[in-house]
Amino acid sequence: MKLTQKMQDALNHQLNCEMMSSYLYLGMSNRLIELNFVGASQWMRMQAEEELVHAMKLYSYLQDRGGRVKLANLEATQEAGHWNDMVSVFKAALAHEELISTNFYEMVDLALAERDHATNNLLQWFVAEQVEEEATLVTLIQKLELVGTSGPGLFLLDQELATRVSIVTIQTAP
Numbered sequence: 001m002k003l004t005q006k007m008q009d010a011l012n013h014q015l016n017c018e019m020m021s022s023y024l025y026l027g028m029s030n031r032l033i034e035l036n037f038v039g040a041s042q043w044m045r046m047q048a049e050e051e052l053v054h055a056m057k058l059y060s061y062l063q064d065r066g067g068r069v070k071l072a073n074l075e076a077t078q079e080a081g082h083w084n085d086m087v088s089v090f091k092a093a094l095a096h097e098e099l100i101s102t103n104f105y106e107m108v109d110l111a112l113a114e115r116d117h118a119t120n121n122l123l124q125w126f127v128a129e130q131v132e133e134e135a136t137l138v139t140l141i142q143k144l145e146l147v148g149t150s151g152p153g154l155f156l157l158d159q160e161l162a163t164r165v166s167i168v169t170i171q172t173a174p
């Protein structure tokens with residue numbers, strides 16, 4: 001069964017949103033380095049990588065279903081300079097993820113309306129992933145609010161964040 005034009009457009013839109021998410025998180029990673037949070041910067045860099053994996057999942061799916069991939073221009077975030085502490089960065093990331101979750105819910109509605117069960121199946125993976133991503137960010141923000149904006153607690157949390165490893169390396173390991 002061929003993808004409808006509407007579904008194809010929605011998948012392309014989300015593919016570009018995932019690329020944009022990656023670009024946003026790369027900007028956040030860079031900002032965290034400027035703020036001297038090396039561990040949080042590493043964490044956010046790994047998040048940027050993970051978003052590329054999400055984008056490629058949609059890219060491959062569009063191709064597998066005989067759809068046409070349309071890549072859009074990426075815009076750099078204008079907000080980087082406004083984040084002056086770690087918690088602001090993570091709160092902005094959570095707000096972004098909540099928007100992405102809404103996108104997926106709307107796409108599921110469309111897939112169900114079109115009785116496109118294959119796309120719905122793919123989207124359910126993303127719906128579950130969004131729950132995990134939002135929960136991770138909420139937990140991190142709670143920890144950051146506990147430790148405050150300076151002191152040894154923040155230093156230790158930054159060190160903990162440095163341990164995040166690349167999902168790309170894991171997924172492509174032999």
Ligand code: FEO
Binds near residue numbers: 054
């Ligand atoms: Fe691709 Fe952060 O969701």
